[in-house]
Amino acid sequence: MQEKSTQDLERLRDQIDDVDQSLISLLRRRMDLVAQVGAVKHKAGVPIYAPQREASMLAKRRNEAQEVGISPQLVEDILRRLMRESYLNEKDVGFKQIKTDLRPIVIVGGHGQLGGLFHQMLTLSGYEVRILDKHDWDQAEAICDNASMVIVSVPISVTESVISRLPTLADDCILADLTSVKSKPVAAMLAAHKGPVVGLHPMFGPDVGSLAKQLVVVCHGRDSDAYQWLLEQIKIWGARLAEADAHQHDEAMQLVQAMRHFSSFVYGYNLYKENADLDVLLQFSSPIYRLELAMVGRLFAQDAELYTDIIFAQEHSHDAIADYLKRYQEALKILQAGDRDQFIATFNEVGKWFGDFAGQFQRESRNMLKSANDSRQI
């Protein structure tokens, strides 16, 4: 490069550095304001996640961006990322305690991943939490003594036996669980305890950082008035609640979880059997393939027992998976027959069935793919 061009470039880069530094100062200012919002919300018991405020703020900022020739999507992306940071920071000041006159809460399996997260959230909300983990059964009576709520968060395979092993709880004690399947645990809780019972399925892992926008499925067991405060508390943490009948939940989970994880498992198993060179695959991968590898690879970074239990716990999951295999074979047959027209006809039929969702999913995935590409190092 000519010397003049080098100097011009350096001068411009210095100015960009100045702008970026100003952005950092502005971000610091924004975060300080958000921390103050967090403190006000904590006092007032307002949920961390404010969807209406977000929608109106985003709409205004998008318009303002357009007026000065900046892509509205760019501004929306930046603001959404900043708001994600806000949820994390607002969490640190704690949460309003919805029920102030509560006796201690016991988390069975509280040293585990999800039990640990609920321990943290309940403690941040001012509750007294005790843990009953696998080596504490000789003190179970004392730990559960006077408890106002017992939350079971143990591996799926031992959940029912753990519930049946619990000491007799006070009639007004709430018995809840966080298990990924719901029919059997809810039935076991109803059989083991006379008082209020609720099944919860947090649809997220322990690494979410914040519960803002996360989903918790609620399966009512008995005496829902008694645990209404708990649902309110979860909403204060920012999560959304979806009510479902336990059987309906388990049926939906066959497709949402059991089959999803099983497919990822087979995908990874196949890569292993083919002895695929992951470095090479990554080198040649488009963002969508990288994302797919990330989704599959992340399964194998997690607990084998949890995912095995999720797949095995669904009584009818093998039927759903067998149906899937049948469809795979049907599609393979079309491919083996070289029947291009039939393949296209099936493709269009499925596309028509997806309807407007296809477009919606395309838009959503576009952003994910762009960020997958942004985080590429090479």
Ligand SMILES: NC(=O)c1ccc[n+]([C@@H]2O[C@H](COP(=O)([O-])OP(=O)(O)OC[C@H]3O[C@@H](n4cnc5c(N)ncnc54)[C@H](O)[C@@H]3O)[C@@H](O)[C@H]2O)c1
């Ligand atoms: N981890 C997730 O992503 C996730 C998401 C949604 C729901 N869940 C559900 O949460 C529950 C716990 O999962 P996790 O991932 O936290 O598991 P985990 O293995 O991290 O924790 C389980 C805890 O239970 C304890 N435990 C085991 N046997 C026990 C016994 N007999 N008595 C008392 N404690 C016992 C373990 O010592 C451990 O502390 C499961 O039912 C799972 O389906 C997990």
Ligand SMILES: O=C(O)C(=O)C[C@]1(C(=O)O)C=C[C@@H](O)C=C1
């Ligand atoms: O305005 C609020 O209520 C905030 O908590 C701040 C903020 C933000 O970062 O702008 C964060 C989270 C909310 O969902 C909406 C907005």
